[in-house]
Amino acid sequence: MTEAYKGIFPIAPTIFHDNGDLDIEGNKRVMDLMIDQGVDGICILANYSEQFLLTDEERHQVMLLSIEQVAGRVPVIVTTSHFSTRIAAQRAKAAADAGAKMLMMMPPYHGALLKADEDGMIEHFARVADASGLPIILQDAPLAGVNMSVPFMVRLAKEVPLVCYFKIEIAGTANKLRALIEAGGKAVVGPFDGEEAITLMADLDAGATGTMTSAMIPDLIKPIVTAHAAGDRKKAAALYRDVLPIINFENRQCGLRATKSLMKEGGVIKSEAVRHPLVPLHPKTREGLIELARELNPLALRWGK
Amino acid sequence: MTEAYKGIFPIAPTIFHDNGDLDIEGNKRVMDLMIDQGVDGICILANYSEQFLLTDEERHQVMLLSIEQVAGRVPVIVTTSHFSTRIAAQRAKAAADAGAKMLMMMPPYHGALLKADEDGMIEHFARVADASGLPIILQDAPLAGVNMSVPFMVRLAKEVPLVCYFKIEIAGTANKLRALIEAGGKAVVGPFDGEEAITLMADLDAGATGTMTSAMIPDLIKPIVTAHAAGDRKKAAALYRDVLPIINFENRQCGLRATKSLMKEGGVIKSEAVRHPLVPLHPKTREGLIELARELNPLALRWGK
Numbered sequence: 001m002t003e004a005y006k007g008i009f010p011i012a013p014t015i016f017h018d019n020g021d022l023d024i025e026g027n028k029r030v031m032d033l034m035i036d037q038g039v040d041g042i043c044i045l046a047n048y049s050e051q052f053l054l055t056d057e058e059r060h061q062v063m064l065l066s067i068e069q070v071a072g073r074v075p076v077i078v079t080t081s082h083f084s085t086r087i088a089a090q091r092a093k094a095a096a097d098a099g100a101k102m103l104m105m106m107p108p109y110h111g112a113l114l115k116a117d118e119d120g121m122i123e124h125f126a127r128v129a130d131a132s133g134l135p136i137i138l139q140d141a142p143l144a145g146v147n148m149s150v151p152f153m154v155r156l157a158k159e160v161p162l163v164c165y166f167k168i169e170i171a172g173t174a175n176k177l178r179a180l181i182e183a184g185g186k187a188v189v190g191p192f193d194g195e196e197a198i199t200l201m202a203d204l205d206a207g208a209t210g211t212m213t214s215a216m217i218p219d220l221i222k223p224i225v226t227a228h229a230a231g232d233r234k235k236a237a238a239l240y241r242d243v244l245p246i247i248n249f250e251n252r253q254c255g256l257r258a259t260k261s262l263m264k265e266g267g268v269i270k271s272e273a274v275r276h277p278l279v280p281l282h283p284k285t286r287e288g289l290i291e292l293a294r295e296l297n298p299l300a301l302r303w304g305k
Numbered sequence: 306m307t308e309a310y311k312g313i314f315p316i317a318p319t320i321f322h323d324n325g326d327l328d329i330e331g332n333k334r335v336m337d338l339m340i341d342q343g344v345d346g347i348c349i350l351a352n353y354s355e356q357f358l359l360t361d362e363e364r365h366q367v368m369l370l371s372i373e374q375v376a377g378r379v380p381v382i383v384t385t386s387h388f389s390t391r392i393a394a395q396r397a398k399a400a401a402d403a404g405a406k407m408l409m410m411m412p413p414y415h416g417a418l419l420k421a422d423e424d425g426m427i428e429h430f431a432r433v434a435d436a437s438g439l440p441i442i443l444q445d446a447p448l449a450g451v452n453m454s455v456p457f458m459v460r461l462a463k464e465v466p467l468v469c470y471f472k473i474e475i476a477g478t479a480n481k482l483r484a485l486i487e488a489g490g491k492a493v494v495g496p497f498d499g500e501e502a503i504t505l506m507a508d509l510d511a512g513a514t515g516t517m518t519s520a521m522i523p524d525l526i527k528p529i530v531t532a533h534a535a536g537d538r539k540k541a542a543a544l545y546r547d548v549l550p551i552i553n554f555e556n557r558q559c560g561l562r563a564t565k566s567l568m569k570e571g572g573v574i575k576s577e578a579v580r581h582p583l584v585p586l587h588p589k590t591r592e593g594l595i596e597l598a599r600e601l602n603p604l605a606l607r608w609g610k
Contacts, residue, residue, distance in 0.1 A: 020391050052415040053389040056361040084358040085581040086325050108582050110357040112417045112450025116582035124582055145417025276390040277413050277421035277429055 004189045005102070005165070006229070007040030008222045009077060010215040011048040013259045014062055016273045022058055024065060026269040030215065031069040033268050033303050037219040040210075042070060043104055045079040047143060048214055048256040053275040060094065067099045075101035077137065083110040085124045092132035102165065103128065103136045109144040118152055122159055129162040137165035137192065140176070150179045157187035167212055169194035174202040181207045197221050198251045201240045204228040216250060216259040217243060217298040246292040254289055257281045259300075262293055267304025309494045310407070310470070311534070312345030313527045314382060315520040316353040318564045319367055323576045327363055329370060331574040335520065336374040338573050338608050342524040345515075347375060348382040348409055352448060353519055353561040356384055358580040365399065372404045380406035382442065388415040390429045397437035407470065408433065408441045414449040423457055427464055434467040442470035442497065445481070455484045462492035472517055474499035479511040486512045502526050503556045506545045509533040521555060521564040522548060522603040551597040559594055562586045564605075567598055572609025 012034060015026030034042050044066045045051045045059055054062070067076050078100040080091035085108065092103050108116045108124050116124060129136060138156070140148055157163050166188060168176050177191045192210040193203035200211055204225065213221050220243050228236035250258040260272035261281060274280065281289070293301055317339060320331030339347050349371045350356045350364055359367070372381050383405040385396035390413065397408050413421045413429050421429060434441060443461070445453055461468050471493060473481050482496045497515040498508035505516055509530065518526050525548050533541035555563040565577035566586060579585065586594070598606055 052419065053392070055392055055395075083582070087358070087360055090360075109416055111414055111448040113448050114357065120582040120584065127581075143416040143418050276432075277388070277425040279425065 165190035394436035470495035
């Protein structure tokens with residue numbers, strides 16, 4: 001790595017046809033849209049990509065087509081989490097071979113109860129790092145059911161130096177970022193937040209240098225990050241105030257379906273289908289979302305027209 | 306289905322080489338051992354089979370080789386759980402095509418938080434039943450993080466009649482079995498327990514007609530079930546008392562590693578490796594297990610010698 005990644009690295013949704021099959025063209029169009037949204041990089045196969053609803057083969061297919069379509073225009077981050085260390089390492093190697101620039105990983109987990117102890121987690125990441133040689137962004141999110149302390153994360157970063165980016169998206173993200181930056185020093189190359197940027201302003205104030213939003217309105221969120229990085233906190237706060245209602249609506253009412261609805265509405269994709277047991281947005285919820293979006297006129301609503 | 310399955314249907318472990326690769330021969334030998342143990346059926350790809358540490362391709366391979374090796378000598382139950390309804394249905398169809406006699410499934414779950422609501426669960430099982438035409442044993446275990454009430458399970462059995470077997474292995478299994486049998490009537494064809502048979506006597510007293518133990522000592526557990534079914538509760542209790550120390554040691558000290566250790570010790574398999582982040586038994590724990598086993602002299606300790 002020559003320079004640290006900073007800025008906005010949204011999650012790409014995985015696009016399906018109405019019958020649930022992968023929509024290859026739709027997935028490619030999402031890559032092009034996201035680059036036009038001005039993103040600094042694209043993260044694929046994350047939870048907002050419905051990674052938990054894909055077969056191994058589909059994951060591989062989405063990875064290859066995404067990296068090919070992006071064709072080096074921005075870095076692609078590939079999520080390679082698996083409870084099995086061996087399988088996570090195999091996925092990581094495949095991502096490196098395909099041209100990924102970074103991996104995103106949760107700590108190993110399965111279901112509500114299975115996790116590794118701290119030594120097991122270190123070993124897990126060490127083997128993945130060895131297999132791929134890629135920097136890793138550690139995802140600290142409630143879904144894994146794993147509580148990682150700041151001292152543990154710093155130990156991990158020191159023992160496995162490729163783990164140098166951290167995406168915090170839990171209750172109290174800003175304070176955890178602050179503590180991590182202080183305790184980790186140079187080992188923490190990239191403190192990021194996530195969760196649709198619902199706490200972005202507080203997280204930037206705490207020292208976040210990157211954000212992993214959804215792909216819904218990164219064109220409108222990027223200027224907040226840019227203004228804040230340039231020292232214009234007032235401008236950042238004003239821009240944040242403008243987008244907070246739709247981010248709040250996305251975060252609390254829609255989840256990963258919001259991005260797909262805007263992209264469908266804007267002609268980017270043909271179907272906003274999600275895979276069962278996820279269910280479509282209630283029509284009234286969708287209406288509320290699109291109403292908020294129209295006021296902001298983001299690229300996703302215009303790109304395919 | 307002509308007759309209800311009753312008796313002992315243990316979980317087959319998945320056997321690896323020391324380097325973590327699937328051991329095809331080892332997996333086949335386990336099938337032969339289990340039939341010699343006198344089991345009434347074999348369940349594969351369950352949690353005790355380390356299903357959460359296998360790729361999709363490895364699951365498929367283990368399924369095919371197991372069913373082929375068993376060759377109809379006993380029914381094979383294939384676990385096909387996946388959070389995605391579509392993928393669970395695809396796995397179920399593949400199991401039916403391969404010759405499975407039943408499916409085992411947990412309700413849809415992913416990580417600590419993702420689950421379906423009750424309508425979503427009904428739909429999930431309905432689509433799997435449609436895709437396969439096979440009876441389904443619903444697994445009610447803490448790992449999924451899903452609380453299923455007795456009224457819900459009865460509703461599921463009535464709306465999706467192929468869901469007619471129930472493997473309860475939670476806190477208070479005996480009383481849940483009792484309530485399920487009473488509320489479900491004929492819709493509950495097979496009330497089973499699981500969890501290594503750690504609560505077998507209470508569960509049989511509550512009306513369980515089947516048990517899903519590990520493959521460690523089914524030859525010694527089957528006589529308990531047989532005696533109890535024949536009305537000889539006293540004999541069942543005495544036999545249960547004899548095996549409880551090793552079952553307790555398995556359940557609380559070893560988990561899925563116990564079966565593999567006995568099979569290795571008895572020359573059934575060449576490696577008792579588990580996949581990281583699972584770790585080998587502590588040597589002292591293993592010693593304690595084998596000591597308890599030697600007193601009982603189960604088939605697993607003798608079969609490969």
